[in-house]
Amino acid sequence: MKEIISASRRTDIPAWYPDRLISWIRNGAVDVPNPYSGAVSRVSLAPPDVHTMVLWSKNFGPLLDQAKHLLPYRLYFLFTVNDMPDLEPNIPRLADRIGQFGRLAGRWGAERIAWRFDPIVFSVTGPVTPVDAFSRMAEQIAGAGITRLIISFLDFYGKVRARNDALRLGLIDPPREVKHAHAEKLAGIARSFGFSVESCCEDIGTVPGIEPASCIDGKLLGTLAGEPARCGKDPGQRPECRCTPSRDIGSYRDMPCPSGCLYCYANPLIAQTAGGFR
DSSP states (O other): OOEEEEEOSSSOHHHHOHHHHHHHHHHTEEEEEOTTTOOEEEEEOOGGGEEEEEEEESOOHHHHTTGGGGTTSOEEEEEEOOOOTTTOTTSOOHHHHHHHHHHHHHHHOGGGEEEEEEEEOEETTEESSOHHHHHHHHHHHHTTTOOEEEEEEOOOOHHHHHHHHHHTOOEEOOOHHHHHHHHHHHHHHHHHTTOEEEESSOSOTTSTTEEEOOSSOHHHHHHHHTSOOOOSOOTTSOTTOOOOOOEEOOOTTTSOOTTOOTTOTTOOOOOSOOOOOO
């Protein structure tokens, strides 16, 4: 069966490495190191071998400029858009990113785009992205015809905790009931603008109107393509993940993400300037 290609959970290829992706496409394959063992495997990108290419990004602008190279593929876009400029130092301004939804939808169709509001981050004073800011974003993104929303809360991995402490960011992991109440509030707003709401790797199954997400969803991709895709659980992902099998072509080591998001577990650097939400 054809492979679903993930580009990528490990780094932001559309924003920072579009030229590399286009080079791989031209070559028809890419050699990908295993993030744990370092063993290299070759992944075919020949169009007959690819079911769908799933593109993850916070900024599709650079890749949109080279869209003609993507024409042989079925595409699905997982577009992460938050409003946290102090925590996302190298991300374009919000208006520019929201404008990309319309460009993507106009070229590939709104049904092939999901908005990821991820992660939801709390400081000691409350959610870093206020509810009213989320509502404005939802209204604008819905205007591009997008109807799928995936939410997730910040995971406090060891590196995240260390950076939070070192830079005195003031980020917190709120109690479960606080997360549930906030998720319910966001879901109500999103549904009022026509979104279905899903949660990625979150224990919020009791929150009304929120379904567990499969960000890479073989059933959905098969329906969009009119051709079955791999389904079942991807064994390479964490236990809570419901994504279906795919081949990720990114690399933490060889393609570090320059976005510099201070909450990101993959961020290899501790920023030199302190600040925060205290």
